Amino acid sequence: xxxxxxxxxxxxxxxxxxxxxxxxxxxxxxxxxxxxxxxxxxxxxxxxxxxxxxxxxxxxxxxxxxxxxxxxxxxxxxxxxxxxxxxxxxxxxxxxxxxxxxxxxxxxxxxxxxxx
Amino acid sequence: xxxxxxxxxxxxxxxxxxxxxxxxxxxxxxxxxxxxxxxxxxxxxxxxxxxxxxxxxxxxxxxxxxxxxxxxxxxxxxxxxxxxxxxxxxxxxxxxxxxxxxxxxxxxxxxxxxxxxxxxxxxxxxxxxxxxxxxxxxxxxxxxxxxxxxxxxxxxxxxxxxxxxxxxxxxxxxxxxxxxxxxxxxxxxxxxxxxxxxxxxxxxxxxxxxxxxxxxxxxxxxxxxxxxxxxxxxxxxxxxxxxxxxxxxxxxxxxxxxxxxxxxxxxxxxxxxxxxxxxxxxxxxxxxxxxxxxxxxx
Numbered sequence: 262x263x264x265x266x267x268x269x270x271x272x273x274x275x276x277x278x279x280x281x282x283x284x285x286x287x288x289x290x291x292x293x294x295x296x297x298x299x300x301x302x303x304x305x306x307x308x309x310x311x312x313x314x315x316x317x318x319x320x321x322x323x324x325x326x327x328x329x330x331x332x333x334x335x336x337x338x339x340x341x342x343x344x345x346x347x348x349x350x351x352x353x354x355x356x357x358x359x360x361x362x363x364x365x366x367x368x369x370x371x372x373x374x375x376x377x
Numbered sequence: 378x379x380x381x382x383x384x385x386x387x388x389x390x391x392x393x394x395x396x397x398x399x400x401x402x403x404x405x406x407x408x409x410x411x412x413x414x415x416x417x418x419x420x421x422x423x424x425x426x427x428x429x430x431x432x433x434x435x436x437x438x439x440x441x442x443x444x445x446x447x448x449x450x451x452x453x454x455x456x457x458x459x460x461x462x463x464x465x466x467x468x469x470x471x472x473x474x475x476x477x478x479x480x481x482x483x484x485x486x487x488x489x490x491x492x493x494x495x496x497x498x499x500x501x502x503x504x505x506x507x508x509x510x511x512x513x514x515x516x517x518x519x520x521x522x523x524x525x526x527x528x529x530x531x532x533x534x535x536x537x538x539x540x541x542x543x544x545x546x547x548x549x550x551x552x553x554x555x556x557x558x559x560x561x562x563x564x565x566x567x568x569x570x571x572x573x574x575x576x577x578x579x580x581x582x583x584x585x586x587x588x589x590x591x592x593x594x595x596x597x598x599x600x601x602x603x604x605x606x607x608x609x610x611x612x613x614x615x616x617x618x619x620x621x622x623x624x625x626x627x628x629x630x631x632x633x634x635x636x637x638x639x640x641x642x643x644x645x646x647x648x649x650x651x652x653x654x655x656x657x658x659x660x661x662x663x664x665x666x667x668x669x670x671x672x673x674x675x
Contacts, residue, residue, distance in 0.1 A: 334414035337467045339431040353467050358512035361414060365634050
């Protein structure tokens with residue numbers, strides 16, 4: 262078997278593994294909606310909660326006159342929300358715990374999601 | 378030769394350790410709980426953390442690895458990845474890009490002298506987050522597959538067709554919240570090379586690493602890592618030819634929320650070549666390797 266053929270088969274195997282793993286947790290579920298507003302450089306409310314093992318949908322309304330970026334390392338999401346608009350950020354079903362979020366353009370704007 | 382190098386190497390390691398301890402002590406005055414959470418992928422040097430980025434994030438990076446020093450003569454080689462990476466979901470990261478290489482080789486017994494820079498091939502990487510960190514579970518694990526196609530041999534700089542399929546497990550532990558992290562890699566790297574003389578060479582590298590990194594400032598992480606690597610003249614790990622231990626410090630700096638760099642240096646501190654009773658393994662590995670990576674997110 263040629264090296265190119267071996268390489269192609271290995272790449273195909275890797276892609277199939279990732280696609281299978283990726284598909285596994287994506288069962289359709291009703292998501293929990295969390296509404297946040299962003300005004301004067303702060304999230305309102307800044308502390309929110311949601312049930313475990315259900316997908317979450319953040320609706321972030323930016324009332325300020327400049328763009329903000331909703332971002333979270335532990336939620337593994339980021340989205341720029343333009344001034345005066347609303348952004349929707351969908352998050353996977355989460356395990357119980359505390360997940361911080363922030364505006365990547367403003368270090369002082371912080372919030373946290375408690376999943377229980 | 379070895380006697381002249383080792384004291385310098387240990388002085389450098391001791392200096393790095395001293396800087397880490399000094400910086401670490403000073404930084405404890407800061408409250409780490411107010412810091413943002415850290416993306417761990419690049420904080421361990423050559424050891425890769427489990428991070429896969431944020432869904433929707435795109436990044437361009439320039440990642441150069443240099444390898445320096447063989448048994449005799451002069452040896453310096455680099456390979457640079459010009460890389461685009463993106464995270465299409467909260468579990469998968471994909472990277473791809475081009476490779477460039479340089480070789481500066483002179484007066485060596487086993488390698489032809491050359492001084493060249495060349496386009497060296499391409500690569501892709503697929504990363505899947507298998508176990509995610511939560512506030513109650515400090516461990517995070519990612520599996521990664523990285524196929525590479527090279528037109529230039531990494532070691533000699535000769536024109537070849539080389540196919541490599543790196544498979545890795547990248548794990549890390551948050552030992553102290555926002556402050557102290559341990560990283561572990563397990564690596565299996567089979568490759569097939571077709572030379573210009575139509576020879577087909579099969580080989581593999583297998584090994585692992587352990588790293589410890591401390592966040593000394595909100596945007597600065599210092600660390601150290603150790604690698605143990607084994608080389609085989611077969612894909613199936615059946616023809617063992619030698620092994621080596623590499624050790625060195627790492628540095629990560631986040632310049633802005635969208636730009637960071639990582640730097641690392643490893644020195645071979647122990648090694649053996651099967652059938653050749655010499656110190657260190659300089660047939661398959663090198664005396665030193667260094668990494669410098671810059672990344673821009675957008």
